[in-house]
Amino acid sequence: MQSLAAFLYYTILYPLSLLPFWMLYAISDVLRIFFYYIFKFRLKVIRANIARSFPDKSKAELRKIERIFYRHMCDLIVESVKAFSISEKLAIRKFSYANPEIFKQLHDQNKSVVLVGGHYGNWELLAVTINQAIPHRTMALYTPLTNAFFDKKMKASRGKFGLEMFPIDKVKQYFEETKSIPITAIFGADQSPRNAKKAYWMNFLNQETGVQFGAEKFAKEYNCAVVYGVINRLARGKYVIDFKLLCEDAKEMSYGKITELHTKLLEQKIIESPPFWLWSHKRWKHKRPAECKLHT
Numbered sequence: 001m002q003s004l005a006a007f008l009y010y011t012i013l014y015p016l017s018l019l020p021f022w023m024l025y026a027i028s029d030v031l032r033i034f035f036y037y038i039f040k041f042r043l044k045v046i047r048a049n050i051a052r053s054f055p056d057k058s059k060a061e062l063r064k065i066e067r068i069f070y071r072h073m074c075d076l077i078v079e080s081v082k083a084f085s086i087s088e089k090l091a092i093r094k095f096s097y098a099n100p101e102i103f104k105q106l107h108d109q110n111k112s113v114v115l116v117g118g119h120y121g122n123w124e125l126l127a128v129t130i131n132q133a134i135p136h137r138t139m140a141l142y143t144p145l146t147n148a149f150f151d152k153k154m155k156a157s158r159g160k161f162g163l164e165m166f167p168i169d170k171v172k173q174y175f176e177e178t179k180s181i182p183i184t185a186i187f188g189a190d191q192s193p194r195n196a197k198k199a200y201w202m203n204f205l206n207q208e209t210g211v212q213f214g215a216e217k218f219a220k221e222y223n224c225a226v227v228y229g230v231i232n233r234l235a236r237g238k239y240v241i242d243f244k245l246l247c248e249d250a251k252e253m254s255y256g257k258i259t260e261l262h263t264k265l266l267e268q269k270i271i272e273s274p275p276f277w278l279w280s281h282k283r284w285k286h287k288r289p290a291e292c293k294l295h296t
Contacts, residue, residue: 005149017084024078053205068275095125103134118190119278121231131162136184187215196286219250
């Protein structure tokens with residue numbers, strides 16, 4: 001499997017990453033036809049997720065969200081491939097930061113930050129630009145891929161300009177090792193929780209939803225500030241991230257408040273512009289266990 005992965009990477013993926021964006025977007029247009037109209041890639045999951053999230057929208061409105069999402073998803077694929085070889089200069093041209101001064105103020109206070117957000121916009125370009133945009137040492141949590149070769153290449157791609165990648169089960173170790181310096185730890189908090197009983201259950205997009213509690217847990221344990229980030233799509237291949245300071249001292253926040261704040265902010269953005277969230281993810285595969293409270 002490793003030799004096949006290496007063959008695919010060096011003969012297909014990396015050479016494709018060397019193409020200019022305009023050619024990659026032409027490929028994306030072709031991919032959309034295959035994924036949407038021919039193979040119907042995850043269509044049942046995508047269609048069900050959107051329909052349950054927007055029960056008041058007409059069938060025509062739901063199909064419009066669906067069509068735009070497939071185009072966005074295919075753009076994400078080619079943009080992620082481009083990240084294998086993208087230059088620092090080009091990445092910065094494609095991905096900008098609206099208000100990074102929030103981090104400067106916290107860094108000056110020697111304050112570490114938990115940066116929390118969702119899979120909205122393009123998080124791969126965030127990975128290759130954030131270390132240049134803010135003064136903190138940066139790290140991101142990730143779930144290792146089953147294929148060791150692609151896992152190594154993914155980490156190298158995201159971390160090529162300074163971002164450190166740590167597996168979820170090593171995050172506590174990282175926080176302990178960096179206690180004395182201000183860091184920013186990036187949490188994607190909108191994926192389905194691994195353990196439904198440990199999730200924070202609340203209503204999200206008209207559905208009972210288990211939200212991963214890790215961002216709040218570690219922010220409180222290490223007394224971090226918490227910043228929410230949302231990635232807005234300005235045009236094809238152009239993104240900007242906006243930050244919102246949720247709190248300067250997580251320990252001062254009541255239980256669940258941080259989780260509710262960032263989840264509701266993400267929900268607002270999805271409602272405002274639905275197609276650019278990751279609808280292909282099986283977000284609601286868990287049902288709320290009877291012993292878990294639904295927070296309102």
